Amino acid sequence: MKAFFLLRFFKSRKFSYAAGFAFMFAASFIQTLFPKVLGSSVDLMKERGFALHPVLMNVLWMVLIAFAVFVFTFLWRNMIIANGRNLECYIREELFRHLLTLSPAFYGKRKTGDLIAHAINDISAVRMTFGPATAMSFNGIVICISSIYFMFAAVDARLALLTLAPLPFIIALMLYIGRKIQSRFRIVQDQFGLVSDKVQENISGIRVIKAYAQERSEIEKFGALSSGMAQSNVNLIKVSAALPPLIEFGFAVCFVINLFYGSRMVMRGDISVGDFVAFNGYLSLIVSPIVSIGRVVTIFQRGMASLGRLYDIMSVQPDVTDSPHALRLRPEGEIELRHLTFYHDGARVPALSDVSLRLSKGRTLGIIGPTGAGKSTLAALLLRLYNTEPGQILLDGRDIGDYSLTYLRESYAFVPQDTFVFASSVKDNIVFFKDTYGDEEVEAASRLSLIADSISRFPDGYDTLLGDRGVNLSGGQKQRMAIARALIRNPAVLILDDALSAVDTVTEGRILESLRRARKGKTNIIISHRISALMEADEIIVLDKGFIRERGTHEKLLKKGGMYYDLYTAQQEDGQPQA
Incomplete structure (x- = not known):
């Protein structure tokens, strides 16, 4: 079930995705009409004493093409990119919901910082994959296919074959480097988890660190982790940074081939000047998507690495679950072992x-x-x-x-050895963020746990904000506040x-x-x-x-x-x- 948790999201938004991709197809295809109209205008204007009306009509068509591309691009971006943000929110909520179903045994094997990395970096990387990267890929595919079709059908097949000869080598190079990026990005995310865990650990244990004068030691440990993360990023950059210039070099070769053979074909009269201009226009249209594919490959490989890490968590089944016919009854307090x-x-x-x-x-x-x-x-x-x-x-x-x-x-109400205090108000900690308890009940529970006098001395009483894990409370105050939290429920x-x-x-x-x-x-x-x-x-x-x-x-x-x-x-x- 967890392996297909993304399918539920895509099914729920299938119509907006379908409309978004339809608008994207329209914008991309219409964009490829521009070079042909431009080439036709050049052929019209090279004639001595050319008629102005056909040229003006072509200009009007180019304006309409530009306007249509603007409208359809605006529409698809509002659908596809917005859905990417909705996907990010959906995955984060699903991850959080899933984490709350897992037993303490799971958390005993996982570091807090690593789980934070899942909830922030990994989900963001997946959002980029299924949002901007997917849009750029689809847009690029439509433009490339349409442009190559027009290069073969509307200009000259021989020139197209010669000019695009380096393209298979460029694609093979992208796939090879993409695999390297995926493996190295996963290492980067793992390092980020270690750094996050160290930060969280030091903030929670700041009193112990200061009491034992361990600041220098902890700084050195954090520095080592930070350096390791920096080195992992450098290793990633060494691979990903090579992709765009290699792609650009490949297309530079394409343009040189086109310039050499295309100009000779114009001089021989095999193609017109307008066809040569249109061909260059199509080649220019292809360059942008292919060059951006270098970035898309990087994003996709990062996203797949992050999605793999998320699946590792989402595939963990809860150890403790309700039986199919679980009783909706509250035990009254008789216990037998x-x-x-x-x-x-x-x-x-x-x-x-x-x-x-x-x-x-x-x-x-x-x-x-x-x-x-x-x-x-x-x-x-x-x-x-x-x-x-x-x-x-x-x-x-x-x-x-x-x-x-x-x-x-x-x-039940349970007060553990390691009492936990949330970074919120005193009242929120006692009522556990529920609005079903009144002030009188909060004060009564506080008096029973003997924390009421301490609270009365806080700057804002029950509205006083507490630090992370109750860092501004003594151990005894934390325990008494946790007891008040338990007593207010009046448990069996x-x-x-x-x-x-x-x-x-x-x-x-x-x-x-x-x-x-x-x-x-x-x-x-x-x-x-x-x-x-x-x-x-x-x-x-x-x-x-x-x-x-x-x-x-x-x-x-x-x-x-x-x-x-x-x-x-x-x-x-x-x-x-x-x-």
Whole structure:
């Protein structure tokens, strides 16, 4: 389906394309009538005592030809070139829509800068191919065929054959260089992706770079990438720059042949002076399209390279999709795991092994364990960011795969470890760009997450614009804003994945207390490295290497004296106050 995504666009605009090409054909063909009329005028005026009326009629015809070419050219450019811009918009929207269907596993293998290059440079190159380059090609083909026909039929076939003899060599040269351009342009686009990714990475990590005084090192790394991109462009220019002068040289040979043999034919009386003028006119008409074909070949090869890169993305099928009969129901909060085992792509060791638990609606589950234990993987599976075997995750008694993804995820609110803040206003970040929430709801969610006081001190309150990824916020402010974003939805299931790690334990305790009051009757899952965040949970599980090692309440787990007790003791010794 993705391999033919362009066909949908062309089918939807087939009439405007057909009209555009019809007008282009008319403009190009009418243009080739001009040399014949000009040659006829020369023959009329070379006669002694020529009649003025036929010459004036020819002049009138030339004016009409010029006017008709202007009108038809105006019409086709407004259709073909405008459709090129519409195509650019269409591809960008299709790419963005497709990217949003892909799972986190895809983004783990792709660099952000490379995807940005697809969305900007590659799409622009495709637009140039199916807009200006296609128009120039069609226009050039019509002019060349018409001109060559008139050169053979209306002037002299022998002169045409001799004059156009270098043409096959010119075309072969263009095809050879075109293949070189395509391969080198793809390298240029790949280098652009690396540069874009480095810029994005440095802007996002500016605080870390400054904190570790890594400015000089990052400048050197960027300089190396920039130099690599410059060299790739130079390699491309070395090939593409050779094409126009070689084509022009080939046509210079054509003109020399025409001048030598054509003038001799005029002197022998084989053709008239007017025919010779007309022949030169046709040859001049051919020169412009053929010379421009050098540029067209460059554009086409760049476009094909970019289209290949886009197809590489568009052909990636989403891992997680709705089943044909997906239920349009929102789960109410009862969760059951039955012997859940999950492997990440390419992994030999499971991230989760034989995990079973039951969480009733309205209860709170705490999850703790060392780094890499599978805590975040479990959260991702509950959101169905990855597929699992049927029957391993049940929501309200139904398999998670039976639910529509939209309805499933609308019933959840998830606050990840790496909280994301958009470069927009505070309010937009909390409501997630939806206009369904009023100011009172925004303020209530902010108070519950204890971010309201901080917002009140911002220059423009809830209208304060935040920097890229919230660069002007502290880690704790980002987390509390992300919690407000989750709470305003009043979800059936709230998942906090180490979402309080950047706040102190006192603030953590106050936030959890407000959550307990606001979330009565709702299901909550709290993942944390801090035992203080889990003490009030109805049940706590201890994950280690993908297995549930222990489960129970805070008090029961302490009495067991196992892994949970060891974590508790270690945190007490580190001086972490317990909420």
